Amino acid sequence: MTTDPSTPGVPDDAPETDDLPEQLRIRREKRERLLERGVEAYPVGVPVTHTIAAVREAYGHLEAGQETQDVVGLAGRVVFLRNTGKLCFVTLQDGEGNRLQAMLSLAEVGEESLADFKSDVDLGDHLFVHGRVGSSRRGELSVFAGEWRMAAKSLRPLPVLHKDLSEEARVRQRYVDLIARPAARDMVRVRAGVVRSLRENFHRRGFLEIETPMLQTQAGGATARPFSTHMNAFDIELFLRIAPELFLKRAVVGGVEKVFEINRNFRNEGADSTHSPEFAMLEAYEAYGDYDTIGALTQDLVQTAAQEVFGSTTVTLHDGSEYELGGEWPRLRMYESLSQSLGEEITSDTSVEHLEKLADRLGIDLGNKRFINHGKLVEVLWEHQVGDHLFAPTFVCDFPVETSPLTRDHRSAKGQVEKWDLYVRGFELGTGYSELVDPVIQRQRFEAQALLAAAGDDEAMRIDEDFLAAMEHAMPPSGGMGMGIDRLLMALTGVGVRETILFPLVKPQG
RNA sequence: GCGCCAUUAGCUCAAUUGGCAGAGCAGCUGACUCUUAAUCAGCGGGUUCUAGGUUCAAGUCCUAGAUGGCGCACCA
Numbered sequence: 001m002t003t004d005p006s007t008p009g010v011p012d013d014a015p016e017t018d019d020l021p022e023q024l025r026i027r028r029e030k031r032e033r034l035l036e037r038g039v040e041a042y043p044v045g046v047p048v049t050h051t052i053a054a055v056r057e058a059y060g061h062l063e064a065g066q067e068t069q070d071v072v073g074l075a076g077r078v079v080f081l082r083n084t085g086k087l088c089f090v091t092l093q094d095g096e097g098n099r100l101q102a103m104l105s106l107a108e109v110g111e112e113s114l115a116d117f118k119s120d121v122d123l124g125d126h127l128f129v130h131g132r133v134g135s136s137r138r139g140e141l142s143v144f145a146g147e148w149r150m151a152a153k154s155l156r157p158l159p160v161l162h163k164d165l166s167e168e169a170r171v172r173q174r175y176v177d178l179i180a181r182p183a184a185r186d187m188v189r190v191r192a193g194v195v196r197s198l199r200e201n202f203h204r205r206g207f208l209e210i211e212t213p214m215l216q217t218q219a220g221g222a223t224a225r226p227f228s229t230h231m232n233a234f235d236i237e238l239f240l241r242i243a244p245e246l247f248l249k250r251a252v253v254g255g256v257e258k259v260f261e262i263n264r265n266f267r268n269e270g271a272d273s274t275h276s277p278e279f280a281m282l283e284a285y286e287a288y289g290d291y292d293t294i295g296a297l298t299q300d301l302v303q304t305a306a307q308e309v310f311g312s313t314t315v316t317l318h319d320g321s322e323y324e325l326g327g328e329w330p331r332l333r334m335y336e337s338l339s340q341s342l343g344e345e346i347t348s349d350t351s352v353e354h355l356e357k358l359a360d361r362l363g364i365d366l367g368n369k370r371f372i373n374h375g376k377l378v379e380v381l382w383e384h385q386v387g388d389h390l391f392a393p394t395f396v397c398d399f400p401v402e403t404s405p406l407t408r409d410h411r412s413a414k415g416q417v418e419k420w421d422l423y424v425r426g427f428e429l430g431t432g433y434s435e436l437v438d439p440v441i442q443r444q445r446f447e448a449q450a451l452l453a454a455a456g457d458d459e460a461m462r463i464d465e466d467f468l469a470a471m472e473h474a475m476p477p478s479g480g481m482g483m484g485i486d487r488l489l490m491a492l493t494g495v496g497v498r499e500t501i502l503f504p505l506v507k508p509q510g
Numbered sequence: 511g512c513g514c515c516a517u518u519a520g521c522u523c524a525a526u527u528g529g530c531a532g533a534g535c536a537g538c539u540g541a542c543u544c545u546u547a548a549u550c551a552g553c554g555g556g557u558u559c560u561a562g563g564u565u566c567a568a569g570u571c572c573u574a575g576a577u578g579g580c581g582c583a584c585c586a
Binding site (some may be wrong): 021026079082084089123138140159162171223421427428484486506510 | 511517518519520521522524534535536537538541543544545546547548549554555559567576577578579580583584586
């Protein structure tokens with residue numbers, strides 16, 4: 001991209017078209033020509049009788065050279081154009097990528113209309129054709145057009161359709177990417193299918209979908225830096241939410257006992273191939289469940305989505321490899337697997353000093369990790385020793401208490417909490433808890449976080465009095481889970497996060 | 511945030527040691543009634559990301575910046 005993407009090479013106030021790149025100027029002139037002939041470049045509508053897909057479905061069986069007397073009107077975007085003297089071929093494409101050829105012969109459309117077609121129709125235009133359905137001598141299903149009309153004139157050239165757009169162009173001009181690249185079109189539909197599958201699965205299970213605040217006076221429910229903004233009417237600072245958790249729990253307290261939300265979270269942190277500053281998140285809470293029931297639910301959500309969208313729990317990734325999502329996903333206990341890999345017993349009593357020594361021996365750089373404590377050290381060691389090598393879907397269970405302020409203490413393991421992280425293809429896809437519902441312990445956890453915050457940890461949680469008040473009205477024992485929608489798409493398809501998000505945030509140019 | 515690499519026509523990309531900035535597709539003109547990445551003949555199209563600098567001469571070398579990709583760090 002060498003030019004302004006909003007209007008490449010075109011100053012907004014350009015009064016003349018003389019300075020435009022040649023191809024833009026010529027298309028504007030073609031539009032003018034249409035108007036001068038009294039033809040609309042952007043008519044209010046065209047008399048479509050069939051979709052491209054419907055014609056393909058109904059007439060796909062025609063043999064080469066076979067013609068019918070069935071007349072159709074259809075429209076699509078021009079993706080191929082072959083003007084051969086007195087017989088012109090044009091291929092139209094619909095939004096799903098279905099294509100159909102139209103043939104315009106001198107004999108059927110007449111000399112003037114054919115000449116206009118050749119001079120005024122470009123690749124990228126939306127075109128309407130009306131005529132009989134048949135198959136060309138070469139066996140290509142076609143509309144033998146008696147009439148054509150401009151449906152919408154494109155003022156910019158289409159990119160080369162035989163080569164993929166550069167990664168940057170794909171993201172900055174997704175609308176072009178969608179026209180040009182089948183995988184881009186597929187992703188939109190796969191994502192819609194996955195989200196629909198998740199919702200329907202929840203609905204079948206009697207969960208209610210609710211929407212909780214995006215603008216919050218205090219961003220809680222996760223450890224992350226929030227975006228902040230200002231509300232003029234109250235003259236207060238507000239934060240974009242980093243998680244819906246604390247509001248969903250308020251809903252459970254109030255009796256919305258099986259509840260979920262699929263919505264956006266915002267985190268003011270780095271952006272890379274697995275992180276986007278705004279990302280779609282699923283969270284669900286189930287009263288009288290725990291981290292085991294919610295884990296089983298999560299496994300079913302993912303497997304059912306794969307089954308419903310791809311017809312199998314064995315998914316084919318972007319690079320052509322296959323990934324197995326079926327079966328029971330193994331559970332790996334964090335302290336156990338870490339101990340096993342280190343060849344020595346690590347427990348919640350293992351000292352910070354000893355853990356630091358182990359990290360040092362393994363060559364792990366702790367220099368940039370601030371506010372280090374037992375829990376963070378165990379997690380860092382575990383990721384290095386175990387997590388980085390996980391590939392098959394795995395529930396990693398029973399985390400240190402320090403790093404999980406909203407999770408209840410383990411029913412049997414001291415110093416641990418009932419939490420799992422779901423690892424798929426080596427990245428964290430989701431997390432689940434037996435929720436902490438004891439308001440007194442919850443207050444203590446917040447106070448510990450507040451100490452970290454006071455020490456300068458800007459990701460630490462703050463004490464949320466309104467949330468605590470809600471918890472003091474008693475929340476039933478519950479299981480809860482969260483899963484990144486974008487990451488679920490990554491897991492199912494193998495593409496990067498920017499490809500799963502239709503319009504990801506991109507830095508402005510210049 | 512740090513490091514490495516990239517940025518050239520509408521799109522995708524070349525350009526040797528610092529020596530006239532090119533190709534394919536797209537576009538324009540013409541030919542062609544069965545093409546399908548049509549073919550044939552001819553012709554246009556450039557702020558080589560930006561701003562400085564070195565040099566007789568810079569797409570190429572130097573400095574700074576912008577955007578992108580990858581790796582590391584942080585994070586989900």
